[in-house]
Amino acid sequence: MDGTLNQTERYAVEAFHKVFDDMGIHGVTDQQIIDQFGAISKDVLTLFLGKTPTEEQYQFYRNKLCEDELMLQYGAPYPGVPEMLDRLHQAGYTIAVCSNASLHHIEHVSHAIGITEKIDLMQPRIQSNPKSVSLKYLLDQEQPDWACMVGDRIFDLEAAKANHIPFVGCLYGFGPNELSKADIVVEHASEITQAIEQLQQ
Incomplete structure (x- = not known):
């Protein structure tokens, strides 16, 4: 979702800075925040705290990291994303989002960037497991004849490789x-449909 469909940096950097300030975490750069987009939230907090957070700290972080208002104001898909999703549907593909985020987050992002009706399935993280576990669950549930993972981070690549x-x-x-071991790479969302069709040949 983030970095593939959603231009997360348009609103999330500001939201992270606000919650980090409230927690007394200072000196974090915009790029350091962006580098963690797509990671599991507890891992992100551990990195910036420099230690494993207490349950109280983690819940404070989760409750205070309110992106929804900023998301509605500034959220936008990457150029070409809505059209790409339409082309995939026209070609007969089922579109699923498999994310390290909660279902609430996936639903709100999809709504904010106007693609809810273009997503067939939403698979949130399963507890604190890596994305490979969520992807395996999704594949086991749907039993597709063929599947392909699209993403921008090492977490996505590792999930695809783990599930073959x-x-x-x-x-x-x-x-x-992080994408040197991808089967194919694209520089624009408009290239995704062709890349998927090429991989399926």
């Missing part, structure tokens, strides 16, 4: 230097 499906790496996202 091909991976399209999005160089326009937040982790272009």
Whole structure:
């Protein structure tokens, strides 16, 4: 979702700075925040605290990290995303979002950037497990004849490899230097449909 469909940096950097200030975490740069987009939230907090957070700290972080208002004001899909999703549907593909975020977050992002009706399935994280576990659950539930993962971060690539499906790496996202082992890479969302069709041949 983030870095593949959603231009997360348009609102989330400000939201993270606000909650970090409230927690007494200072000196964090915009780029350091962006580098963690897509990671599991407890891992992000551990990194910036420099230690494992207490349950109280983690709940404060989760409750205070309110992106919804900023998301509605500034959220937007990457150029070409709505059209790309339409082309995939026209070609007969089912579109699922598999994320390290909660279902609440996936639903709110989809609404804010205007693509809710273009997403067929939403798979949130399963507890604090890596994305590979969520993806396996989704694949086991749906039993597709063929599947492909599209993403911009190493978490996405690792999930695809762990589940033995091909991976399209999005160089326009937040982790272009992490995608050297992708099966194919794209520089614009408009190229995703062709990349998927090429992998399925």
